[in-house]
Amino acid sequence: MVTMQIFCEKDYDAMSRRAAQIIAAEIVHAPGCVLGLATGSTPEGAYKYLVDWCKAGLLSFRDVRSVNLDEYKGLAPDHDQSYRYFMQRNLFAHVDIRPENTRVPDGLAADPDRECAEYDAYIQSLGYVDLQLLGIGRNGHIGFNEPGDCFIRETHVVDLAESTIEANSRFFASPDDVPKQAISMGIGAIMGAKRILLAASGADKADAIYKTVCGPITPRCPGSILQLHPNVVLVADEAALSKVNAAS
Ligand code: F6R
Numbered sequence: 001m002v003t004m005q006i007f008c009e010k011d012y013d014a015m016s017r018r019a020a021q022i023i024a025a026e027i028v029h030a031p032g033c034v035l036g037l038a039t040g041s042t043p044e045g046a047y048k049y050l051v052d053w054c055k056a057g058l059l060s061f062r063d064v065r066s067v068n069l070d071e072y073k074g075l076a077p078d079h080d081q082s083y084r085y086f087m088q089r090n091l092f093a094h095v096d097i098r099p100e101n102t103r104v105p106d107g108l109a110a111d112p113d114r115e116c117a118e119y120d121a122y123i124q125s126l127g128y129v130d131l132q133l134l135g136i137g138r139n140g141h142i143g144f145n146e147p148g149d150c151f152i153r154e155t156h157v158v159d160l161a162e163s164t165i166e167a168n169s170r171f172f173a174s175p176d177d178v179p180k181q182a183i184s185m186g187i188g189a190i191m192g193a194k195r196i197l198l199a200a201s202g203a204d205k206a207d208a209i210y211k212t213v214c215g216p217i218t219p220r221c222p223g224s225i226l227q228l229h230p231n232v233v234l235v236a237d238e239a240a241l242s243k244v245n246a247a248s
Helices: 012-029 041-055 083-090 112-125 162-171 187-192 203-214 222-228 242-247
Strands: 005-009 034-037 065-068 070-072 131-134 156-159 181-184 195-200 232-237
Touching: 005 012, 012 034, 012 041, 012 131, 012 195, 012 232, 041 083, 041 195, 065 083, 065 112, 070 083, 112 156, 112 181, 112 187, 187 222, 195 203, 195 222, 203 222, 203 232, 203 242
Parallel strands: 005 232, 034 065, 034 131, 131 195, 195 232
Antiparallel strands: 070 181, 156 181
């Protein structure tokens, strides 16, 4: 049964604008809110809208706290493919968020297990996330919770799936340069968010979105766990929603 609120937008730009409106509304409603943030192609357009509205004086990130979903293991914050660098380039450097209020897992942590435990403790200390932005992998991953035999509750070090390495190789000189591991927020922190905003664009996400919304709840498609969350809004373009729309 479909219980998610679904916005079907015409194209990537309309999807981005709608996602940005939902994030902006959260900030206006609760200026000190905790945002869970994602990287990748999907949220870039939404971040552009948020930057524009901030520059126009319509929005302020002054009291916002943020936690990111994931980071490649082994990449320094100033590596141009690290997710910390992505966040600086696409959002943080252009809005009035306080740097000390932003957190991305440390891909260079000497003790990654400790970094994971501290990341979860930090999210807990914030009272969990108010609005969690998610993209979705073609294989149904959320954060870097890859398809597997079970859902992993805690922030953890993950071996990236071959399909993820291949999908993300578009950002690197060659697939060999894509890190093979990442640190990812676990399903516990994602599902602990008070509200989840799942964004998707393009026909190559149609299958993952169909399985997430209409399929069985299974760790083989990690996004499907979102069916158990009471407050999920899915913002997607027509191409990403084509299989859901065809079935309903
Ligand atoms: C990124 C993340 C990933 C991406 C997913 C989709 O922080 O956690 O789950 O959201 O891989 O990536 P794009 O948007 O590049 O298609």
